[in-house]
Amino acid sequence: MATFKPHVLLVATEVSPFAKVGGLADVVGALAKEFHSLGKGRISVALPRYNDVDRFLASQNLTIDKREELTISIGHQSITGAIEHFSYKGIDIYLIDQPHYFKRNGIYFDETYKIDYADNLERMTFFTKFVFEALKAxxxxxxxxHAHDWQCGLFPFYLKSLYKMDGFYKNTKSVFxxxxxxxxxIFSVEQYGILGVDWKYFTIxxxxxxxxxxxxxAGINFADMITVVSETYAKEIQSPEFGNGLEGIIREKATSGQLIGIMNGVDYxxxxxxxxxxxxxxxxxxxxDQxxxxxxxxxxEKGIADPDPNRPLLGMVSRLVxxxxxxxxxxxIPALMEQGIYLTILGQGKEEYEIKLKDFARHYxxxxxxSITFDIAESHKIIASSDMLLVPSRFEPAGxxxxxxxxxxxxxxxxxxGGLADSVTHGKTGFVFEPYTPEALLSIVSQAIATYKQNRSAWEKLMHNAMKEDFGWRKSALKYIEIYKQLMQTQ
Structure with missing residues (x-):
């Protein structure tokens, strides 16, 4: 019997190292790399050609080796774009080039004004439909x-609607x-015409x-298989607390065996x-000691002339939301600072939080x-230099x-x-608290500080345990491959 080796197309609106806003890009980029290294099939990636992609191509001296233009209809408009190809570390990368939609000051919103683009539905519809037409061309x-997040939710939907009777996609399955x-x-119903589909799909x-x-x-209802980025999150989103109004259909998918949690990994x-x-x-x-x-x-480097080596450094690298x-x-924060610590925070987000943190930093x-910014180098320095990292999330799909x-x-x-519960073991590789209250957070951080200051052998054991953990992508990639295999067997 021939070995099963699928051809998988990963579609996302951000993919490292070409274009990145957040963790989604890291996940898709690392997943593609791991699939390729496993050699269990062919992997291709499709994303829009943003200004960031142009900068990356120039910095790596990479050139486009194939380009094909075509025109598609979006609503009542005819829009011309191009599919372009280059190879990166053995992986086929396909760029969708359409300057009006994608050559902007920001991927999802205008970086200057922090406002979502008013035509985001049109942009994502174009990206999706163009990929389907370009693959045929x-x-x-x-x-x-394999589509990722709401921006690509139309891929599973179009496969079961616009392209349902298209012989080219007869055997193609979708993972979301x-x-x-x-x-x-979420978009206004007045924009429904942009999608180019019958009103029969506008139902619960x-x-x-x-x-x-x-x-x-759309992605959840029409995908052949849905995955989320940790096992605990897969359970949590079936409840009203975490389901954001979609817990009903999530429960249905779980019951029918179409929902699975697969933990994100680390690119070591x-x-x-x-x-x-x-x-x-x-x-x-x-x-x-190093x-x-x-x-x-x-x-x-941060201006502390004579730092105390025995004073713990607590770090946080996070969106401030x-x-x-x-x-x-x-x-x-005041109660923490009284315990004789250093605290360093990197991130940006809600203005109210940014202002309060800057006020505290001036006071202490x-x-x-x-640092109210996102800086890759600084994130590495904080994570490596800190004794502890604070991740007190209200919810965390993977982390x-x-x-x-x-x-x-x-x-x-x-x-x-979520993924925090799946990856950190209290007393073995970290400190875990449950009630979402300031008191519970203060109690657990105080416990960690006390252990650091008073029980060095216990602290060093925690460090060694943590460093032995393996969250590489291999295990997760193999789980995805198993899903692909199951889907291809249900033709």
Missing amino acids: IDLKVDII TIHNLSYQG NGLEFYGHINLLK EEWNPENDIYLPIKYNSKNL KKNLKLAYLK DQKGLDILLDI HPNMMV LTQLYAMSYGTIPIVRKT
Whole structure:
């Protein structure tokens, strides 16, 4: 019997290292890399050609080797674009080039004004429909279309509607991965004409959501298999607390065996204290003194002339939004600073949180440091230099920073939710609390600080345990391959 080797097309609106806004890009990029290295099939990736992609191509001296233009209809308009190909580390990358839709100051919203693009439904409809038409134009048959998040929710939908009777896609199946259920892609019903489909799909079992179009719901309702980014999150989103109004259809999918949780992984080529390109001092589990030296170097760089090596450094690398636990953290910062710590926070988000954090940093200068930005180099430095990493999320589909932290021997302090619950073991690899209250957070952080200061042997054991954990992509990639295999057997 021939070995099953599917051709999988990953479709996403951001993919590392070509274009990135958040963790979605890291996940899709790392997944493609791991699939390719496993050699269990052919992997291709499709994404829009943004300005960021142009910059990446130029920086790596990469050139487009194939380009094909075609015109498609979106609503009442005819729009011309092109599908372009280049190869990156053995993976086929397909870019959808349409300057009006994709050559903008930001991927999802205008970076200057922080406002979503008014034509996002039109942009995502164009991307989806163009991929379907372009694959036919270049005669590229794929077995599986694996789409990610609401921006690509139309891929499973179009496969079962617009392209249902198209012989080219007769044997193509879809997988839809939800990275965060709270972002759903909801649009006014007045824009329905853009989609180019019959009104029969605007129902509770289709795209309709309280009188609006919901692209995430489209992906969930029409995909052959739905995955979410951790096992605990797969259970949580079946409840009203985490389901964001979609818990009913999520439960139906779980009951019919169409929902599975697969934990995100870490790309250890990038997140490794032994060879991290952003660190002035490298280390591993055998020379943890170098981690302490790295911490001291980091604190000096931040303006602390004579840092105390025995004073713990707590770090946080996060979007500064409600989901990430900023409200309960802000309540306890004075009590934390009284315990003799250094605190460094990197992130951007809600203006209210940014202002409060900057005020605290001024008040507790120089022992509290805040950088309101996103900086890859700084995120590596904080995760590596800190003794503990704060991840007090209200909910967390998967979480990546706690996984990065463990590989650096930085002890995560996390809330028992989603991927945090699946990846951190209290007392073994980190500290875990459950009630979402300032009191519970203060109690667990105080416990961690006390352990650090008073029981060095216990602390070092935590560090060694954390650094031994393996959250590489291989296990997860093999689970995805198993899903593809099952889908191809149900022709």
